[in-house]
Amino acid sequence: MTNVIPFDYEGQFIRFNTDGWINATDIAKRFGKEPNDWLVQRDSIRYIAALSKAIGKGDLLREFNIIKQLDGVRSASKAKMLRLAKKSGLVITKAGSEGGTWLHPKLAVVFARWLDVDFAVWCDLRIDALMRGELSAMQEFEKACRALDDQNAKGSLAGRELASHRWVKPALESRADYWRQELQMALPIDS
Known part of the structure; x- marks a missing residue:
């Protein structure tokens, strides 16, 4: 229900x-x-x-x-x-x-x-x-319930994304560091 x-x-x-x-x-x-x-x-x-x-x-x-x-x-x-x-x-x-x-x-x-x-x-x-009963009060209650359900769904999605980020971030940082070093070695050094 x-x-x-x-x-x-x-x-x-x-x-x-x-x-x-x-x-x-x-x-x-x-x-x-x-x-x-x-x-x-x-x-x-x-x-x-x-x-x-x-x-x-x-x-x-x-x-x-x-x-x-x-x-x-x-x-x-x-x-x-x-x-x-x-x-x-x-x-x-x-x-x-x-x-x-x-x-x-x-x-x-x-x-x-x-x-x-x-x-x-x-x-x-x-x-x-x-x-x-007063229809507007019932409508406001139902609207508030829908908003709460929507926010809970967004929070749940955000939590899943944050958990995923925690595991993916180190690999992405490592990859970025690797290519930063490769880029620095490939750049000509001006004297």
Whole structure:
């Protein structure tokens, strides 16, 4: 996820991106839960399937109807529900420093409600501020993020060039010294 914005919720940072996606892994930890525990519930998968169809991401209801016939307790059933959630495009899992399970803004409040009703209200207000907030402030933030990314890329390139220079410079200096001496020997000496 790009352009991650951390919001403080009672002393803990909750990460959103500028499109309103929320890092479910961060917030689930705060409440002693795991995102997968929510994602393998039939009601959650039913909601994800219906939302996916409603916003044009695909009709997953037929697959959901097949899955709901399975025993929801078995690990094979849970794995199928997780695959369906990811297939929707509304749930993204990433590794690394910006990793975790990221939920589409339309899922964030439903997930937050499962965690805690007060947190759900807070979450809804943050998403609303991101999505409908002052556009110029959002544009300035995105511009600042792009400028920072560009500068980091330039710094990285400069660092590589400097490292290369450190190894190439002695050979070039030696070559220049050699030809300086050759040139001095070749010049006529006037008396």
